[in-house]
Amino acid sequence: MYYVGTCRCCGQGLLGIRICCEDEIGLILCEECEAIWLHPTCPGSPLFPQQPDSACPRCNxxxxxxxxxxxxxxxxxxxxxxxxxxxxxxxxx
Amino acid sequence: MTGRFPTSGSRGLRATGLTWLVILLLAAWYLVVRPMVVEPAAGPLPSPAPSAESAADSAEPGLGQLTDQGNGLLRSTAGLLYAPGSQEGHRLKHVLRHDNDQPSRPGLHGVFDGDADDLLAVIDEAYLLVKAGGRQVKSRRERQRMVHDVDLRRRIGFVGGREGRRQGNPPATRVRLVLEDDRVITAFPF
Structure with a gap:
């Protein structure tokens, strides 16, 4: 997993680069708490996948x-x- | 007059002296021994190795037991829901990652003392404190979820991972609970 930093939302998770679907859209995903940013600089508040399926906020x-x-x-x-x-x-x- | 009660006078002096000696000994014990007994988590621990008794003995009996509700849903004694999801396939497995250290993992990795039962009991205990409110809990909202930092005021684990090891694996006394309603996203000590 290529990671770009530590999650500022949970404080311990690693922020990995995730490809969310066939369209090969890149996300920054915390492997601990699932906080999501759309860019490696992690601007603004994170998005969170919808439970219970942890659905991607971009492609669902x-x-x-x-x-x-x-x-x-x-x-x-x-x-x-x-x-x-x-x-x-x-x-x- | 002094010659009339020579024996009882020297007894009295001896008794007073003994009383002061006992008071001094008690004061010395209080100053030296008591801080070590009352605040075990405050000082550096000799080893980061998990000590099962610290977490398990203090958690309320019965906490952390899971009831199967079907469809992979597990409900804890305190009411937390562990559901399918996460990288590991189930939130329970995800949380159990924090039952062992990952010394080569970059950054910090909180590790609970004791076994899986102890881990679940401590998380339940923290959740009860969240529900009760109070000074031990600090909460913040992140969109649809809540992040609760619960101070259990005793050692419940240690800080592992590569960075934790670099810091000498300091003891952890708090739990971070990341929840969506009663659904566990993750939980770990720090």
Whole structure:
């Protein structure tokens, strides 16, 4: 999981780059509390997926089920978000 | 006059001296020993290793027990709902990530003392305090959810992860509950 920082909403979660659907839209998703931002700079208040399915606020599909997935290096390149990536943490993938 | 009660006079002096000695000893005990007994979480702990008794012994009996409500829904004694969801597939599994340290994980990772039952009991205890209100609870709203920081005023775990290890795995005395109504999103000590 390529992460860009720590979640300011819960204080402990890592903010990973998530691809939410086939359209390959990139999200910043906290793997601890599911706070979502649409850009790696995490501007403003976060969005939260709708329960009980954790539906993505953009595409309305579950963020934890395929085709949603943590972004690959190629997808991070395509999103042009490399400059925001702090590291790759394999346990979170 | 002094010669009439020589024995009782020296006894009286001895008794007074003994009384003062006892008072001094009690005062010394109070100053030295009592702070260690009353505030175990205040000082540095010799080891970050989980100590099951600290969390488990203080939690109310019966807390943290789960009732299966069907469709994967689990209701705790205090009324929290653990439902399917999260990266792990179920909120219970997600919360149980905090039963063990992840020393290589970047940043902080709160780890509960004791086993899974102790973890659930402490979370339930924190939720009861949320429902009761009071100084031990600080809450904030984030859109449709609430984030509650509950101070349990005793050690309930430690701060792990890579950053926690760098800090010497300090003890954790608070629980952060992230809830949507009674539905658990996550919970961990800090």
């Amino acid at each position: 599909r579950p963020i934890w089920q395929p085709p949603a997935h943590w972004a690959t290096q190629a997808e991070v390149d395509r999103l042009d978000w490399n400059e925001y990536v702090l590291s790759d943490w394999e346990n979170g993938s």
